[in-house]
Amino acid sequence: MKLKSSAIAIAVAGALGASMAVQAESGFYGSVRVGLQYLDTAGESNTTVRGYASRFGFRGETDMGNGLTGFGRYEFGVATEGTGPNVTRRHAYVGMKGDWGSVILGQTYHTYYNFISGPLDNPWWGSGDAMLAYTGRTAQAITYAGSFGMVAVGATAYLDSSSTDASDKQEDLDGYELAASIQAGPIKLGLGIQDRGNDQGAGDPDSEPTVGLTASGWETGMFTWGLGYAQQDNEGVGATGTANSIVFDVQIANGYVHYEMLDMDTGGGPGDSPTALTLGYTQSVGRQTTMWYEVEAYDADTTVSDDDATIVRAVLKYDWK
Incomplete structure (x- = not known):
């Protein structure tokens, strides 16, 4: 009986050890982000306590x-x-990776963001307000990413049953993103294309793709510079021009300056050319605890002063993992 009990104990210990080995490859993490926001529109102002994308999650990986x-x-x-x-x-995705690159299925940041928008998306909050066809996390997609020396490539296909053809039948492919980057000395250059039927001007499903170009990571002393340009043909919504946007981003030690300018080229009407300027600073106040501060000035380019805003943010962030 003692021998049998010992065998059972050893088996249980082995099972627990295997379980712990698997758990060691996974993890639970979280981030709580709450702060003050001061908002001024046309001389009317208010201050609120609000959240800034607090989150928790689980992730893991296993050697196959x-x-x-x-x-x-x-x-x-x-x-x-x-x-x-x-x-x-x-985020909600699953994938595999190896020397050949990685494949991901589900919702996360995909190709266009990773190569074009992401390298310049440095503000904690004040970003994407005057950017052409800004795309963050998107769902129902399959993405390949790989790197070969100084060159990285990516491709995403969207399969979400959201698009139809001329006869109102569902398309097999609902959208795509393609991009590549190369490390050219101190600068990383990225070129990408995104076609998701999301025209910046009026949401026309027959809109032309958005094409983006970025140059990022150029370091000079305490400065790290980035510049981006994107454009999209507006003819699908009856306009005669091409919508475009410029993004300028510079990191200065723990601070940053971020500027966006969007020109929708719809004839110079209200809201044709909004701009956004964000100044920010990040401060470590202790173990796993951070404060960040931002001032954002947004000009909606309309005749309504309430559309313009000055926003001041001061946020306390605590992380665990």
Whole structure:
């Protein structure tokens, strides 16, 4: 009986050890971000306590052998005020990777963001307000990413049953993104194209793709510079021009300056050329605890002064993992 009990104990210990080995490759993490916001529109101002994308998540990866690794991630946004949904989905994907690159299926940042928008998306909050066809996390996609020396490539296909052809039948491919980057000395150059039927001017499903170009990572002393340009043909919505945007971003030690200018080229009417300028600073105040501060000036380029805004943010962030 003692021998049998010992054998059972050893088996249980082995099972627990194997379980712990698997768990060691996964993790639970979170970030709570709450702060003050001062908003001034046309001389009317208010100050509120609000959340700034607090989240928690689970991720892990496992060595599958033969040079392959399986991985997955769930991440959920958590609201800290208001009456809307308290928990929302941010990331939900599964994938495999190896020497050949990686394949991801699900919702996350995909090709166009990773190569074009992301390298210049440095503000904690004040970004994307005057950027052409800004795309963050997107769902129902499959993405390949790989690197070959100084060159990196990516491709995304959207399969979400959202598009139809001329006879109102569903398309097999609902959107795509393609991009490549190369490390040219101190600067990383990226070129990408995105076609998701999201025309910047009026949401025309027959709009032309957005093409973007970025130059980022150029370091001179304490400065790190980045510049981006994107354009999209406006003819699909009856306009005669081409919508375009310029993004300028510079990081200065723990601070940053971020500027966006959008020209929708719709004939110079209200809202044709909004701009946004964000100044920010990040301060470490202790272990796993950070404060960040931003001042954003947004000009909507309309005749309504209420559309313009000056926003000041001071946010406390605590992380665990």
